[in-house]
Amino acid sequence: MTTETGILPGTQAKRQQILEGAIATFLQHGYEGTGMNQVADASGVTKQTIYSHFGDKEGLFTAIIEELTEFHAQELPCPISPNDSPGQVLRSLGQRFLRRQKDPRYLALLRVMIGESERFPELARLFSRKVIARAMEAFQTYFKQHPELGIEDPDLTARVFVGSLVNFIVQQELLYYKEIAPFEMERLVDYLIKLILKQ
Amino acid sequence: MTTETGILPGTQAKRQQILEGAIATFLQHGYEGTGMNQVADASGVTKQTIYSHFGDKEGLFTAIIEELTEFHAQELPCPISPNDSPGQVLRSLGQRFLRRQKDPRYLALLRVMIGESERFPELARLFSRKVIARAMEAFQTYFKQHPELGIEDPDLTARVFVGSLVNFIVQQELLYYKEIAPFEMERLVDYLIKLILKQ
DNA sequence: GTCTATAAGCCGATAGAC
DNA sequence: GTCTATCGGCTTATAGAC
Numbered sequence: 001m002t003t004e005t006g007i008l009p010g011t012q013a014k015r016q017q018i019l020e021g022a023i024a025t026f027l028q029h030g031y032e033g034t035g036m037n038q039v040a041d042a043s044g045v046t047k048q049t050i051y052s053h054f055g056d057k058e059g060l061f062t063a064i065i066e067e068l069t070e071f072h073a074q075e076l077p078c079p080i081s082p083n084d085s086p087g088q089v090l091r092s093l094g095q096r097f098l099r100r101q102k103d104p105r106y107l108a109l110l111r112v113m114i115g116e117s118e119r120f121p122e123l124a125r126l127f128s129r130k131v132i133a134r135a136m137e138a139f140q141t142y143f144k145q146h147p148e149l150g151i152e153d154p155d156l157t158a159r160v161f162v163g164s165l166v167n168f169i170v171q172q173e174l175l176y177y178k179e180i181a182p183f184e185m186e187r188l189v190d191y192l193i194k195l196i197l198k199q
Numbered sequence: 200m201t202t203e204t205g206i207l208p209g210t211q212a213k214r215q216q217i218l219e220g221a222i223a224t225f226l227q228h229g230y231e232g233t234g235m236n237q238v239a240d241a242s243g244v245t246k247q248t249i250y251s252h253f254g255d256k257e258g259l260f261t262a263i264i265e266e267l268t269e270f271h272a273q274e275l276p277c278p279i280s281p282n283d284s285p286g287q288v289l290r291s292l293g294q295r296f297l298r299r300q301k302d303p304r305y306l307a308l309l310r311v312m313i314g315e316s317e318r319f320p321e322l323a324r325l326f327s328r329k330v331i332a333r334a335m336e337a338f339q340t341y342f343k344q345h346p347e348l349g350i351e352d353p354d355l356t357a358r359v360f361v362g363s364l365v366n367f368i369v370q371q372e373l374l375y376y377k378e379i380a381p382f383e384m385e386r387l388v389d390y391l392i393k394l395i396l397k398q
Numbered sequence: 399g400t401c402t403a404t405a406a407g408c409c410g411a412t413a414g415a416c
Numbered sequence: 417g418t419c420t421a422t423c424g425g426c427t428t429a430t431a432g433a434c
Contacts, residue, residue, distance in 0.1 A: 011399075030314060032231035036428065049400055051429070115229060115314020117373050128376045136380070156390045159382070163366035164359045170369065171362075174316050177327045181335070183358070191355045195394045210417075235410060247412080248418055256410065 015053050018043045022050075022064045027108035031061055031116050065123045068109050073130040076100070076138055086149050087193050093142065094165065094189040097135070101169045111174055136162055149197060161192055214252050217242045221249075221263045226307035230260055230315050264322045267308050272329040275299070275337055285348050286392050292341065293364065293388040296334065300368045310373055335361055348396060360391055 021043025025034050036057060040047045054060040076096055084092075100106065117124035136158050143154035151157050168188055171177040220242025224233050235256060239246045253259040275295055283291075299305065316323035335357050342353035350356050367387055370376040 014399085028317070030229070030231060030318075032229060033318070035426075037426085046401060047428090048402090048430080052399065057428070111313055111316065114310055114369065114373055117310065117375070118227070119229075119232070121375060124373075125375045125378065128370070128374045128379050132370060132374065132376055133379055153390065156386065159367070159387060160359070160363045160391060160394065163370075164362040167362035167366035167369070168358070170313065170366070171327070171331060174313055174323075175327045175331065176316070176320060176324045177331055179324065180327050180332055187355065188358060191352065192359060195359065198397075213417085234408075236408085245419060246410085247420090250411070251417065 014045060014049065018045060018050055018053060018060075019064055019067060021045075022060055023068065026061060026064055027105070027112055030112055031057075031119060061120070062123065065109075065113070065120070066126065068105075069123075069127050069130045072106055072109065073134055075134070086146060087197060089142075090149075090193045090196075091189055093139070094161070094192065095186070097162070098165055098169065098185050098189065101166065102173065107169070107173050110170070151196065157196055161196060164188065164192055213244060213248065217244060217249055217252060217259075218263055218266060220244075221259055222267065225260060225263055226304070226311055229311055230256075230318060260319070261322065264308075264312075264319075265325065267304075268322075268326055268329045271305055271308065272333055274333070285345060286396060288341075289348075289392045289395075290388055292338070293360070293391065294385070296361070297364055297368065297384050297388065300365065301372065306368070306372050309369070350395065356395055360395060363387065363391055 018039070021041075022039045025039050025042045029038070036047050036050060039060070040050060043050070050060060054063055076093065101110075113124055113127045139158040139162055140154045143149060143151045143157055165185075165188070168183075168185065172183065217238070220240075221238045224238050224241045228237070235246050235249060238259070239249060242249070249259060253262055275292065300309075312323055312326045338357040338361055339353045342348060342350045342356055364384075364387070367382075367384065371382065
């Protein structure tokens with residue numbers, strides 16, 4: 001309505017500013033462990049500004065989880081060279097997947113989603129639909145599009161492949177199992193490929 | 200010191216009573232979501248009684264996690280009939296393991312351990328040592344003691360077997376993935392056995 | 399829309415009677 | 417050891433000025 005860009009010029013920027021502060025705070029301390037004062041400090045705005053944008057604490061938490069869920073639902077970029085062997089492609093896919101899972105921002109989101117899954121079941125379902133299901137489908141689709149791999153049950157195989165990798169990350173990174181039984185992720189990926197292709 | 204049983208007759212009973220109330224409350228609401236008044240109500244004692252037994256909130260939480268960790272560190276009873284085939288034994292082991300993981304009390308503990316793993320890293324390490332490592336070792340030991348299964352790398356195989364099952368439980372039960380992609384655990388167990396034995 | 403100031407209630411933890 | 421009563425402090429959320 002003015003000479004500015006369009007609708008509510010500074011408002012959207014401030015909204016994003018709040019979201020970033022809220023993401024940092026909620027991902028570190030969880031829902032109950034986070035205070036609105038903390039979020040206000042981390043965002044550089046006052047509490048009232050947050051309340052006028054997001055209504056209440058639950059509204060803010062829901063907003064940041066929806067934002068993060070959308071962000072981490074992005075597909076794995078997979079530049080497949082046609083002259084690579086099936087094993088090489090799978091290896092590249094698996095390691096790319098593991099590397100993304102090891103991103104501290106994703107690990108923190110995963111921890112909070114599991115930790116708050118009883119308090120916010122709908123958000124957990126959203127995470128399952130957007131993040132888990134898409135990762136699973138990416139591998140299922142790849143298996144189906146490449147019958148030369150000789151995989152009989154792409155759905156089950158994706159469950160085992162993705163499941164082993166996800167659990168590896170949860171145990172090693174979130175539960176500090178890497179300090180008790182250290183393990184290189186490459187060995188796990190290579191072994192999984194061997195199991196899956198040798199049938 | 201009296202005519203009673205031995206040391207502090209009613210005291211140990213009250214301590215156990217507090218622990219039970221605290222377990223129910225902390226497992227449902229997490230650490231920050233639980234108030235000492237809630238624990239007092241759930242236990243049927245007053246707050247001061249809790250403080251005189253456990254010092255502070257952290258002391259109480261630590262005590263219940265140590266208790267639960269010890270409880271869930273128990274080995275899987277595995278009555279192996281010598282005339283069962285390797286596949287049948289593995290299947291029985293896997294299903295017994297999955298059934299135990301699906302126990303709501305274990306699921307709640309797993310959720311809290313992951314959710315609070317940054318706030319209480321030492322408790323997460325305890326859980327890893329007592330619960331995760333022992334489950335993993337049980338399968339490793341079985342694989343090593345039965346070379347007729349033809350498993351080359353028992354450690355890696357246990358990681359894949361246990362990892363797939365644990366991740367299945369986490370996704371299906373804690374993140375409601377069973378509502379999005381329902382799946383019978385028997386199919387997963389059977390497929391894993393097929394993968395592992397067919398090499 | 400954004401600020402300062404504040405309300406009303408719950409938090410963990412404690413003091414003192416018995 | 418167990419109770420009643422209470423203390424600061426921090427919580428979510430709001431009222432009113434600008």
